[in-house]
Amino acid sequence: xxxxxxxxxxxxxxxxxxxxxxxxxxxxxxxxxxxxxxxxxxxxxxxxxxxxxxxxxxxxxxxxxxxxxxxxxxxxxxxxxxxxxxxxxxxxxxxxxxxxxxxxxxxxxxxxxxxxxxxxxxxxxxxxxxxxxxxxxxxxxxxxxxxxxxxxxxxxxxxxxxxxxxxxxxxxxxxxxxxxxxxxxxxxxxxxxxxxxxxxxxxxxxxxxxxxxxxxxxxxxxxxxxxxxxxxxxxxxxxxxxxxxxxxxxxxxxxxxxxxxxxxxxxxxxxxxxxxxxxxxxxxxxxxxxxxxxxxxxxxxxxxxxxxxxxxxxxxxxxxxxxxxxxxxxxxxxxxxxxxxxxxxxxxxxxxxxxxxxxxxxxxxxxxxxxxxxxxxxxxxxxxxxxxxxxxxxxxxxxxxxxxxxxxxxxxxxxxxxxxxxxxxxxxxxxxxxxxxxxxxxxxxxxxxxxxxxx
Ligand SMILES: Nc1ncnc2c1ncn2[C@@H]1O[C@H](COP(=O)(O)OP(=O)(O)OP(=O)(O)O)[C@@H](O)[C@H]1O
Ligand SMILES: [Mg+2]
Numbered sequence: 118x119x120x121x122x123x124x125x126x127x128x129x130x131x132x133x134x135x136x137x138x139x140x141x142x143x144x145x146x147x148x149x150x151x152x153x154x155x156x157x158x159x160x161x162x163x164x165x166x167x168x169x170x171x172x173x174x175x176x177x178x179x180x181x182x183x184x185x186x187x188x189x190x191x192x193x194x195x196x197x198x199x200x201x202x203x204x205x206x207x208x209x210x211x212x213x214x215x216x217x218x219x220x221x222x223x224x225x226x227x228x229x230x231x232x233x234x235x236x237x238x239x240x241x242x243x244x245x246x247x248x249x250x251x252x253x254x255x256x257x258x259x260x261x262x263x264x265x266x267x268x269x270x271x272x273x274x275x276x277x278x279x280x281x282x283x284x285x286x287x288x289x290x291x292x293x294x295x296x297x298x299x300x301x302x303x304x305x306x307x308x309x310x311x312x313x314x315x316x317x318x319x320x321x322x323x324x325x326x327x328x329x330x331x332x333x334x335x336x337x338x339x340x341x342x343x344x345x346x347x348x349x350x351x352x353x354x355x356x357x358x359x360x361x362x363x364x365x366x367x368x369x370x371x372x373x374x375x376x377x378x379x380x381x382x383x384x385x386x387x388x389x390x391x392x393x394x395x396x397x398x399x400x401x402x403x404x405x406x407x408x409x410x411x412x413x414x415x416x417x418x419x420x421x422x423x424x425x426x427x428x429x430x431x432x433x434x435x436x437x438x439x440x441x442x443x444x445x446x447x448x449x450x451x452x453x454x455x456x457x458x459x460x461x462x463x464x465x466x467x468x469x470x471x472x473x474x475x476x477x478x479x480x481x482x483x484x485x486x487x488x489x490x491x492x493x494x495x496x497x498x499x500x501x502x503x504x505x506x507x508x509x510x511x512x513x514x515x516x517x518x519x520x521x522x523x524x525x526x527x528x529x530x531x532x533x534x535x536x537x538x539x540x541x542x543x544x545x546x547x548x549x550x551x552x553x554x555x556x557x558x559x560x561x562x563x564x565x566x567x568x569x570x571x572x
Contacts, residue, residue: 267386321386367489420463
């Protein structure tokens with residue numbers, strides 16, 4: 118699809134959605150002022166069917182994150198100032214009795230004079246009016262760790278504003294830059310304008326409670342969370358910046374599918390930081406001056422943004438530096454040395470992931486504060502992984518058999534999700550709402566074969 122066509126499909130989709138939001142807003146205001154209207158509840162205004170917008174980034178996100186009507190309206194509210202600047206004007210009117218804006222409508226002053234930026238209070242007003250039960254329900258949609266925040270669409274800064282004092286209701290709701298641009302232009306913002314920018318924001322629908330780790334691994338990961346949350350205290354308030362090198366460098370190693378990428382992503386959620394994934398194999402293999410500039414730029418930006426940098430497939434950095442004497446080899450060794458230095462000097466959190474710890478040389482290992490092994494899950498952990506991955510879709514009378522599956526098949530978390538996908542397809546094919554034990558068994562055998570562990 119050309120980028121013009123992509124923008125056109127985004128526009129078609131957003132137009133429908135924002136029209137719906139505008140109707141909801143108008144109805145809410147009428148209901149609030151007890152004006153004549155044909156409806157008595159905003160739920161009576163049907164939300165648009167987004168399934169027709171197959172290419173639109175917004176429709177895809179709604180589908181992917183299974184967003185409810187309330188969550189969709191919150192996103193539209195937050196996007197409204199950018200999409201239709203005068204749409205929220207009605208919320209600006211003053212209450213004639215006290216000659217002040219209606220505090221019920223919330224809102225904070227925007228950067229341009231006179232613009233209205235919706236706050237959490239505005240969302241409560243639009244979605245709940247003065248219905249207390251609905252207000253409580255809606256406010257949970259914007260809590261720390263709620264799906265809208267953890268999938269990254271609503272900027273997590275909302276809670277930082279709250280910490281600066283004042284209730285959450287006063288915090289502005291802002292759509293994360295990445296998603297704002299994705300929904301409109303169809304492209305995530307490049308942190309740099311060149312085409313081969315090496316980093317990508319990563320997010321997940323899962324949350325910390327889903328992470329199934331061996332005890333030792335979990336303990337080590339907890340240290341990273343502590344650092345993420347308290348680095349400032351340790352370095353600045355305690356004055357340890359004189360002795361400790363700033364930042365934190367961790368290496369995650371272990372077999373494929375054991376949760377390294379997931380853990381890095383969830384660390385971002387825990388520490389309220391965005392996580393950028395840099396695919397090192399791509400960077401190093403086509404390492405050219407341009408990429409070096411981009412990386413430099415990335416490090417600079419990341420430094421003051423509290424980002425976590427996640428270098429995936431980091432093997433390229435380790436072990437035998439090529440000993441060739443061609444100018445290419447020398448060039449690539451220099452680049453690697455430069456990258457290592459840059460990683461070492463970075464004042465934020467850097468995580469590297471690899472499948473092959475054997476290659477990590479000692480000199481390199483010394484520069485890491487944590488080296489965390491992600492083993493394959495044991496039987497108990499596999500059972501937990503099956504349970505959350507299946508999300509109660511296993512034929513109810515067969516749930517006992519899950520223990521047996523967990524015991525028999527030595528699969529990683531990643532392989533388990535593959536089996537669940539396969540089994541779900543089998544269920545759909547059978548026109549059943551439930552996955553059968555037998556489908557899991559078949560899928561598990563297929564996975565083991567893929568790994569060459571079973572013939
Ligand atoms: N320890 C775990 N806890 C919970 N879910 C897991 C775990 N390990 C894997 N999964 C599931 O498998 C998926 C893939 O895992 P992930 O991508 O984190 O593995 P990885 O270790 O990064 O693998 P690779 O080395 O191939 O990059 C996750 O998104 C999650 O659904
Ligand atoms: Mg990974």
